[in-house]
Amino acid sequence: MTVNAVQPAGRARKKYRMSRLERKNTLIAYSFLAPNFIGFAIFTLIPVVLSVVMSFTEWKGGDLASMQWVGLDNYASIFNSAKVGSKMAELGFFGGLDYFFSKVDLGIALKNTVFFTIVTVPLSLICAILLALVLNKAVRGAVVFRAIYFFPYVASMVAICVCWNFMLMKNGPINQLLMALGINFNKSWTADSTMAMWAIILVSVWRNMGYYMVIYLAALQGIPRELYEAATVDGANKWQQFRSVTLPQLRPTTFFASIMLIIGCFKIYDTVAIMTNGGPGRATKMLVLYIFQEAFNNYHYGLASAIAMVLLIVVLIVTVIQFSMEGKYSNN
Amino acid sequence: MTTAKLRKNISSEHRFPIGKILLYIVLIALAVFTLIPFVWMISSSLKLDREVFSYPMRWIPETFHWENYSLIWQKVPMLTYFKNTAIIAVCVTFIQTLTSSFAAYAFAKLRFRGRDILFLAYIGTIAVPWQAYMLPQFILMRSMGLYDRLLAIMVLQAFSAFGVFLMRQFYQNIPTDLCEAARIDGLSEYGIWARIMLPLSTAAIATLVIFTFIGTWNDYMGPMIYLTRDENKTIQVGLRRFIQENSSDYHLIMAASVVSLIPVSIVFLSLQKYFIEGIATSGLKG
Numbered sequence: 001m002t003v004n005a006v007q008p009a010g011r012a013r014k015k016y017r018m019s020r021l022e023r024k025n026t027l028i029a030y031s032f033l034a035p036n037f038i039g040f041a042i043f044t045l046i047p048v049v050l051s052v053v054m055s056f057t058e059w060k061g062g063d064l065a066s067m068q069w070v071g072l073d074n075y076a077s078i079f080n081s082a083k084v085g086s087k088m089a090e091l092g093f094f095g096g097l098d099y100f101f102s103k104v105d106l107g108i109a110l111k112n113t114v115f116f117t118i119v120t121v122p123l124s125l126i127c128a129i130l131l132a133l134v135l136n137k138a139v140r141g142a143v144v145f146r147a148i149y150f151f152p153y154v155a156s157m158v159a160i161c162v163c164w165n166f167m168l169m170k171n172g173p174i175n176q177l178l179m180a181l182g183i184n185f186n187k188s189w190t191a192d193s194t195m196a197m198w199a200i201i202l203v204s205v206w207r208n209m210g211y212y213m214v215i216y217l218a219a220l221q222g223i224p225r226e227l228y229e230a231a232t233v234d235g236a237n238k239w240q241q242f243r244s245v246t247l248p249q250l251r252p253t254t255f256f257a258s259i260m261l262i263i264g265c266f267k268i269y270d271t272v273a274i275m276t277n278g279g280p281g282r283a284t285k286m287l288v289l290y291i292f293q294e295a296f297n298n299y300h301y302g303l304a305s306a307i308a309m310v311l312l313i314v315v316l317i318v319t320v321i322q323f324s325m326e327g328k329y330s331n332n
Numbered sequence: 333m334t335t336a337k338l339r340k341n342i343s344s345e346h347r348f349p350i351g352k353i354l355l356y357i358v359l360i361a362l363a364v365f366t367l368i369p370f371v372w373m374i375s376s377s378l379k380l381d382r383e384v385f386s387y388p389m390r391w392i393p394e395t396f397h398w399e400n401y402s403l404i405w406q407k408v409p410m411l412t413y414f415k416n417t418a419i420i421a422v423c424v425t426f427i428q429t430l431t432s433s434f435a436a437y438a439f440a441k442l443r444f445r446g447r448d449i450l451f452l453a454y455i456g457t458i459a460v461p462w463q464a465y466m467l468p469q470f471i472l473m474r475s476m477g478l479y480d481r482l483l484a485i486m487v488l489q490a491f492s493a494f495g496v497f498l499m500r501q502f503y504q505n506i507p508t509d510l511c512e513a514a515r516i517d518g519l520s521e522y523g524i525w526a527r528i529m530l531p532l533s534t535a536a537i538a539t540l541v542i543f544t545f546i547g548t549w550n551d552y553m554g555p556m557i558y559l560t561r562d563e564n565k566t567i568q569v570g571l572r573r574f575i576q577e578n579s580s581d582y583h584l585i586m587a588a589s590v591v592s593l594i595p596v597s598i599v600f601l602s603l604q605k606y607f608i609e610g611i612a613t614s615g616l617k618g
Contacts, residue, residue, distance in 0.1 A: 040454070137355055156568055159592050211611065
């Protein structure tokens with residue numbers, strides 16, 4: 001039987017039985033979906049919807065009936081609107097803003113998270129591109145190197161973080177190395193209010209770079225060879241080729257990777273919880289840690305949900321930007 | 333030999349171009365940076381407590397204290413932690429792979445009412461961070477009596493939208509003509525899924541299996557919230573407990589950390605090809 005003979009017959013059949021088929025197909029399709037969808041609906045979809053509702057309630061655990069609708073109270077409380085408002089009246093808009101970001105828990109958590117993101121994302125990307133470029137050259141043992149660079153991503157956070165914590169201790173190997181270089185930092189990194197944040201950034205970049213290297217490697221291999229050939233004919237040297245061929249060709253990947261990284265950075269919890277637990281003081285307090293502490297240490301579920309909504313809104317904004325830009329990039 | 337001399341020798345011989353050597357220096361330097369914590373971890377795990385932060389530090393312990401590795405099993409129920417983690421990881425991986433490839437078939441190859449809306453619901457929740465809805469989920473699970481039970485972590489992880497999304501993307505690249513032909517030959521939809529789609533999607537399944545397994549094995553926050561009794565703890569939370577209770581036994585903490593890394597290392601090294609290809613093609617993770 002030739003392909004040509006089958007196709008028209010198949011199409012005619014499909015048209016003829018469409019409505020009956022559709023009903024039957026819908027039932028069959030639901031039977032395929034049900035096992036996953038039931039679990040998905042109960043454990044993901046419903047909680048997602050409830051999380052919005054919960055941020056407007058007050059509940060300290062115990063009986064579900066004791067949950068109370070409090071309107072915007074939780075939001076007023078996390079933004080400390082009364083205090084911030086009076087500061088604004090007293091010191092002007094920026095004075096109030098300054099108070100929010102230096103005294104209010106949410107402001108501090110936001111500031112820390114944003115700072116962490118702004119530093120970690122570009123550093124991770126640069127390291128990832130560097131790794132990918134080096135590995136993309138035909139080198140012996142590329143597979144071994146690739147596996148090595150990738151390994152931190154697979155290793156569990158608890159083991160990694162506690163190991164880095166020890167390495168960054170007062171008498172640890174990193175400080176000994178710095179001493180050999182003439183820098184005397186006689187303190188545990190995680191006990192210092194500036195260096196604690198950098199310790200977390202270091203571990204995050206160290207862990208992220210291998211993962212994004214893999215993505216960049218795939219993108220590099222997808223760049224058409226002719227582009228480089230044309231550039232060589234035009235007399236471009238290696239650096240010029242990198243700047244005018246490689247980087248522009250990698251732009252969609254960079255965009256995608258930075259979105260993923262930004263979202264990942266905003267959700268940071270494990271590293272902070274294990275390495276510093278938000279300290280010293282509130283120097284490394286991040287959004288998710290704040291949610292966790294309010295919910296599971298202080299049992300302020302409503303308040304914690306309101307903070308979770310702040311996180312959700314930030315992540316959604318980033319996602320919307322991603323979607324609106326994606327069309328632009330795919331046209332290229 | 334000085335570097336200048338070395339360079340001269342090399343460029344005159346034309347055997348090892350200087351660029352290649354520089355390339356290897358960069359490669360090795362980066363590999364050292366990546367591996368140093370692990371080397372330090374192993375080295376410290378074989379030392380005595382007071383040797384860990386000795387000055388100047390030694391990378392190779394004076395004597396190898398292998399007994400550290402037997403000590404940790406007496407201090408905490410590591411075996412129980414391992415068992416719990418393995419049960420959770422295997423169950424989650426199995427349920428996740430099976431149900432998502434099932435659901436993905438419907439999304440990719442069947443026409444039915446409400447398909448697009450349902451798929452949008454799946455995709456929409458991928459964008460919502462788990463941390464934003466973990467509280468209602470926690471309350472819901474607790475009211476269902478799942479608190480402090482391994483089952484809680486299983487259902488938490490097993491029905492992720494990510495799995496469905498990944499498998500659906502893969503199934504869409506399988507020609508629909510194949511399904512049509514099978515339908516004409518009288519194969520039911522279940523038959524098509526089992527006998528055509530599954531065998532053709534081993535690469536995607538391998539990716540999903542590895543992602544899910546390693547993700548579940550390394551999950552910290554979930555077990556941290558849900559599992560409180562010691563006999564229910566996973567290796568991550570157990571390790572954390574060990575660290576808090578023996579905070580100055582650096583050598584033992586490092587030994588326990590090394591042990592906790594062994595299973596994932598084996599899985600990664602044996603399946604790394606699929607892992608890395610999976611990321612390269614799908615590009616994302618939930």
